[in-house]
Amino acid sequence: MIGAGMGAMAAAARLAVAGHRVAVYERTATYGGAVARFERDGFAFDTGPALLPLPAVYRDLFVKTGKQPLEECVELVQVDPASRHIFPDGTTISVPNASRAGVVDALNTALGSGAGDRWGDFLVRAREAWDRTRRPLLEEPLWPDWRVLAEREPYPAVPHKRLLRTHRARTLDEIAAWELRDPRLTALLDGHALAYGLDPRTTPASAAVLPYMEHAFGTWYVMGGIRELARAVYERCLARRVEFVFGAEVTGIVEKDGRAAGLELADGTVTEADQVVAGLDPVRLHGLTDHPLRDDGDVRPDRESARPGRFTVLLALRGRRESGAAHRTIVHTPDRTAELDFVSYLSDTDEPVRPTVTVLRPDDPALRPDDEHESVVLSAAAPVEIDWSADRTDERFADLLVTAAEAAVPGLRKRLLWREVRTLQSTTQETGAADGALPQPALAAADGRFLHPANTTRLPGLYLVGGWAHPGGGLPHAGMSGALVAGLIVEGPGFRGSQ
Structure with a gap:
């Protein structure tokens, strides 16, 4: 197995339980891929995903691979409110966790009568899109x-009369304009799309499943940080006798008799294998074999469209976290068009603009030296093809994130001890993904541009796992990719997924 990301480890544990001998070769010194951690001076920070939607995926993994359930391996807590939002006009709202009725009431109170009802009606339609796509995607x-899947739009948009013709929303942007009709809604x-680096103006309406997942299944946090989830999965792999080799750069996939038969490492070592599972982005993967992995009839994601990444600023603060502070606050951009143009490479300049900023303030003693300090993570979507080191672009963009975060963290600048700026190149170093791009979950419609390559390839014996393969990016999707690959290897091509 190539790579020790979450999808690869999920596959490894399941395969080991099924009786396979599994060895994982990871080029870095640790496991987890994008689920990484930064530590300094007693502060600790999740540098990748920080919240867990749809925890049932990992509950299933632990049920299927051992006696200890997930809750005995990590402490899961629901985040309530799920998020706090600060809008450019000064309006604020706290969104309850996993309560459609509560969300409707909160939006009606904060944004005016009718706003919450429109959002609630949207979630009902989003549920229908979820029901239609959950199994296949x-x-x-x-x-x-x-x-x-590429041709059919599963979101049941409300008919909209425009220029004497009836139209239905095909993008998130059109849903917002025709069905939500409020810039704050x-x-x-937009926030749900930008969390995956998606531009709502071009993202299919089927992406309505993203906010639905959060509202329906709740938002969860792992005490100690999401890195603890990676640790628990890694330890489950060790308990199932999966072997890990760290600092092992794979430089080639060995072929024999027309199928994948092993790996070649940077030190010249060749290891044989009956099956090879690769948790790599497409650029790295295609550098490991000359064998064509797809043909013209396979899924080909739109690589012409830029895939943004995540820019992160880690803040070490003096002073106690105030009572009642929200775990997650989203400070929305004052200029939506400028932000989306910047993220999507449509701006005339590389000059950063103030983005939508996610502010994470977990009340977790494991992430701070003591209760008189606080660790905070700021993040925003950002384009990958920018020289962040030129003219201090990284520091200037970080300043914009900190300025936005001042609305969410009282006295932020006076409390600041130090900050760590992590550009998209940091993601590349941890995950190997080209340019630090962020894989999004698989989405229906849009001619297949938001689908991902299948877990099987045109090279027999080679399987794909993780965010760059079906069903795409995100912690739940990574866990499911591991389940799918394990099922395909154990049960063969007739495997049809979980029941």
Whole structure:
């Protein structure tokens, strides 16, 4: 197995339980891939995903691979409120966790009568899109006739009369304009897209499943940080006798008799294998073999469209976290068009603009030296093809994130001890992903541009796992990719997913 990301480890544990001998070769010194941690002076920070949607995926992994359930291996807590939002006009709202009725009431109170009802009606339609796509896009191997998923928009948009013709929303942007009809609700919807680096103006309406997942299944935090989830999965792999080799750079996939038969390492070592599972981004993967892995009939994500990444600023603060502080606050951009143009490479300049900023303030003693200090993580979507080191672009963009975060963290600048700026190149170093790009979950419609390659490849014996393969990016999707790959190897091509 190549790589020790979350999807690869999920596959490794399941395969080991099924009786396979599994060895994982990881080029870095640790496991977890994007689920990484930074530590300094007694402060600790999650540098990748920081919250866990749809924890049932990992509950299933632990049930299927051992006697100890997930809750005995990590401490899971629901985040309530799920998020606090600060809009450019000064309006603020706290969104309850996993309560559609509570969300409707909160939005009606904060944004005016009718706003919450429109959002609630949107969530009902989003649920229908979820019901239509959950199995094919999360729980089953990619269909051979995947074009059915590419051509059909599962979101049941409300008919909209425009220029004497009836139209239905095809993008998140059109949902916002025609069905939500409030710039603050638009910002709320935008936030779910930007969390994955998606531009709502071009993202299919089927992405309505992203806010639905959060509202329906709740937002969860792992005490000690999401890195603790990676630790628990790693330890489950060790308990199932999975072997890990760290600092092992894979430089080639060995082929024999027309199938994948092993790995070649940077030190010249060759190891044989009956099956090879690769948790790599497409650029690195194609550098390991000359064998064509796809043909013209396979899914080909739109690589012409830029895939943004995540820019992060870690803040070490003096002073106690105030009572009642929200775990997650989203400070929305004052200029939506400028932000989306910047993220999507449509701006005439590389000059950073103030983005939508996610402010994470977990009340977790494990992440701070003592209760008189606080660790805070700021993040925003950002384009990958920028020279962040030129003209202090990274520091200037970080300043914009800190300025936005002042609305969420009282006395932030006076409390600041130090900050650590992490550009997209930091993501590349940890995950190997080209340019630090962020994989998004698989989405239906849009001619298949938001689907991901199948877990099987045109090279027999080679399987793909993790965020750059079906069903795409995100912690739940990584866990499901591991389940799908393990099922395909154990049960063969007739495997049809979890029941």
